[in-house]
Amino acid sequence: MNYENLQPSFIVEEITPQYAQKILEYKNSNNRLVRKANLNKLIQSINSNEWQITNQGIAFDREGNLLDGQHRLMAIVKTGKTLKMMVARNMDAKIFNVVDTGTARMASDILHIGGCSHNSKQIAAAIKVYLFYKKYPSGSWMHCLKATHNEIFACYKQNELSWNNINIFISSSYRKFAFFNKGVGIAFYKLLLDKGYSTEVIESFYTKFSQGSNLDIDDPMLSFRNQLMQKAFRNRGSSTQRFLLNCFIRLFNMNMQNIKKTRFLAPAPDLSNVLDILDPSTHERY
Numbered sequence: 001m002n003y004e005n006l007q008p009s010f011i012v013e014e015i016t017p018q019y020a021q022k023i024l025e026y027k028n029s030n031n032r033l034v035r036k037a038n039l040n041k042l043i044q045s046i047n048s049n050e051w052q053i054t055n056q057g058i059a060f061d062r063e064g065n066l067l068d069g070q071h072r073l074m075a076i077v078k079t080g081k082t083l084k085m086m087v088a089r090n091m092d093a094k095i096f097n098v099v100d101t102g103t104a105r106m107a108s109d110i111l112h113i114g115g116c117s118h119n120s121k122q123i124a125a126a127i128k129v130y131l132f133y134k135k136y137p138s139g140s141w142m143h144c145l146k147a148t149h150n151e152i153f154a155c156y157k158q159n160e161l162s163w164n165n166i167n168i169f170i171s172s173s174y175r176k177f178a179f180f181n182k183g184v185g186i187a188f189y190k191l192l193l194d195k196g197y198s199t200e201v202i203e204s205f206y207t208k209f210s211q212g213s214n215l216d217i218d219d220p221m222l223s224f225r226n227q228l229m230q231k232a233f234r235n236r237g238s239s240t241q242r243f244l245l246n247c248f249i250r251l252f253n254m255n256m257q258n259i260k261k262t263r264f265l266a267p268a269p270d271l272s273n274v275l276d277i278l279d280p281s282t283h284e285r286y
Contacts, residue, residue, distance in 0.1 A: 237269025
């Protein structure tokens with residue numbers, strides 16, 4: 001069958017709990033993570049007899065796969081009640097990225113749908129920081145145009161294995177020292193790779209940072225770790241992620257140059273530019 005010739009159809013149908021369960025089991029392979037708060041609101045609405053037929057219902061692509069309505073179907077199963085709702089069929093599969101789903105579809109949902117099964121939220125947050133650094137090296141990030149879901153997904157797919165491996169390593173580092181922003185940590189690791197640093201150099205830096213053992217009193221990393229443990233320090237500036245990324249860049253540059261300081265002086269919270277990472281060809285010392 002030529003699915004492309006199928007035209008979308010829209011009709012109100014009765015959805016039974018049995019039918020809803022069947023869809024969830026067999027036609028829901030490409031959908032987002034379940035949002036408990038959203039599901040609970042729908043369950044409450046149904047149990048309170050507040051459910052009404054609207055333009056928002058469930059939608060299937062041309063092959064019968066569920067594109068929209070996962071939470072509504074789950075609510076029907078949970079309450080055991082049959083409901084009438086709008087059913088859209090033969091929709092273009094691409095609409096999963098833009099369809100109104102009751103709660104806004106997040107970048108992490110798109111990564112999860114695209115195959116990022118481990119910590120999609122953290123990787124999505126990291127990619128946002130990474131793209132901001134690439135796109136807006138000057139000025140505040142407060143009013144910059146945010147990356148679209150498609151941009152974040154494309155960035156992830158370009159280096160899928162790399163993002164997943166970085167996430168695993170940074171998560172391990174975070175378990176040793178849980179006072180830094182994991183999204184920033186992942187993004188900075190990727191920026192260092194782009195700059196040309198080896199994984200050995202990068203992971204040696206992060207291991208030293210996360211373990212914090214045997215640091216000399218004049219190693220700025222010791223001072224930076226102590227400052228990070230203060231909530232007020234971590235929340236400085238209009239964009240805390242930008243501030244913390246600049247801190248990591250300054251610390252890494254000092255580490256590469258073997259600069260000794262008893263106190264780490266953080267960049268200004270709203271510094272006009274993001275900092276440059278030192279070129280490894282002239283500063284790598286491992």
